[in-house]
Amino acid sequence: MTMNASPASIGNLIVNHQDAILEAWLGDLRKLMVRSTSAADDQLKRHCSQFLALFAQATAKGGAEDGDGRAYDEVRGLLAEISSARAKQGSTPSETATFIFSLKQPLFSVMRDALSADAGMLAGALWTVSTLLDKLGLYTMEVFQKSRDQIIVRQQQELLELSTPVVKLWQDILALPLIGTLDSARTQVVMESLLQKIVETGAAIAIIDITGVPTVDTLVAQHLMKTIAAARLMGADCIISGIRPQIAQTIVHLGVNLEDVVTKATLADAFVVALGRVGASIKRI
Amino acid sequence: MERIPILRIGDLLLVTIQVDMHDRLAMTLQDDLTERIVRDEAKGVLIDISALDLVDSFIGRMISNTASMARVLDAQTVLVGMQPAVAITLVELGLTLTGVKTALNVERGMALLGKDFQHGARSDQAR
Numbered sequence: 001m002t003m004n005a006s007p008a009s010i011g012n013l014i015v016n017h018q019d020a021i022l023e024a025w026l027g028d029l030r031k032l033m034v035r036s037t038s039a040a041d042d043q044l045k046r047h048c049s050q051f052l053a054l055f056a057q058a059t060a061k062g063g064a065e066d067g068d069g070r071a072y073d074e075v076r077g078l079l080a081e082i083s084s085a086r087a088k089q090g091s092t093p094s095e096t097a098t099f100i101f102s103l104k105q106p107l108f109s110v111m112r113d114a115l116s117a118d119a120g121m122l123a124g125a126l127w128t129v130s131t132l133l134d135k136l137g138l139y140t141m142e143v144f145q146k147s148r149d150q151i152i153v154r155q156q157q158e159l160l161e162l163s164t165p166v167v168k169l170w171q172d173i174l175a176l177p178l179i180g181t182l183d184s185a186r187t188q189v190v191m192e193s194l195l196q197k198i199v200e201t202g203a204a205i206a207i208i209d210i211t212g213v214p215t216v217d218t219l220v221a222q223h224l225m226k227t228i229a230a231a232r233l234m235g236a237d238c239i240i241s242g243i244r245p246q247i248a249q250t251i252v253h254l255g256v257n258l259e260d261v262v263t264k265a266t267l268a269d270a271f272v273v274a275l276g277r278v279g280a281s282i283k284r285i
Numbered sequence: 286m287e288r289i290p291i292l293r294i295g296d297l298l299l300v301t302i303q304v305d306m307h308d309r310l311a312m313t314l315q316d317d318l319t320e321r322i323v324r325d326e327a328k329g330v331l332i333d334i335s336a337l338d339l340v341d342s343f344i345g346r347m348i349s350n351t352a353s354m355a356r357v358l359d360a361q362t363v364l365v366g367m368q369p370a371v372a373i374t375l376v377e378l379g380l381t382l383t384g385v386k387t388a389l390n391v392e393r394g395m396a397l398l399g400k401d402f403q404h405g406a407r408s409d410q411a412r
Contacts, residue, residue, distance in 0.1 A: 196369055199368075204389065226376050229376045234368075235388035
């Protein structure tokens, strides 16, 4: 048994049969691809050949047992690049995992042809390569997951910035149409942008419209009260508008105290009150 | 020793805090302000904190207390020019300064006090 020699020989085997393996591997992958464009196909081909070349190099150099070792740095670098590219394109996890795992079949068939004389050695080599590819597959999935997480975090931040506009309705009157659930992080952003806008415009009154807030629980109410208290400290009054019937019921059932705050059913009503406060009025002509 | 100046404008006293408040300065201010309200028979006090961009719980309480003291001495008190960061900090500290009037700037604060005085004068006449 020459088990120790097998990693290097696997590397040589791949180098010798590189074209055949690449062809079979690409064939398998193409079969699995749902919609293929020529650009995607080119990319796939490039990824496959790059990976195969680096993989052969690494196995020849560093042995096949240790997928975490130095020798596989370049392979892992390429895999990270491939899987993050796939994450951005919106590939599914299984598509990404298949990229590595589908290499097994063509690789194994080449190994079977070459090592058919020695069954024991063939079994050992198959096991080594299989473990190695599994390890690399897991690594790919880890990177894939990480890239997806990064995308989600970025989108959350963008959503946060998009969803808190403060608009000037009239001289001295601001409106803050809230859309979506209010959590602590969002309240902080809402509060900051409202207070900043109060300083910029010198507004005396702000209307907080909660038509787009799906549910109001004690926490959301508390966040609202905090925002109103902060605005009041700066010398601006707040009106809450857009309270839907169900929400009015919930607020009372929960025992939330909104008595110190002016509340109106619609933004229009709140606007009329605000106009009255700044000494203006609307008249039909 | 440094002091915060208290300016008199008609019936009003104007206090502008333009340096970093430290604890002793705040105590001195309370002494000076209550003294001046009584001596000048002031009817209104404007405390301008627009230059204050850092508060801790002690200073927050001092501001609140100072305003309440002025109110006890029958001077309408308006806190003006609070910065957003300060407002957020005070709310997070649970100091919402209930009962203290606030305004965005000195001009608005004076208008607020003026309105109150007119209102008061009218109700005096009515009596």
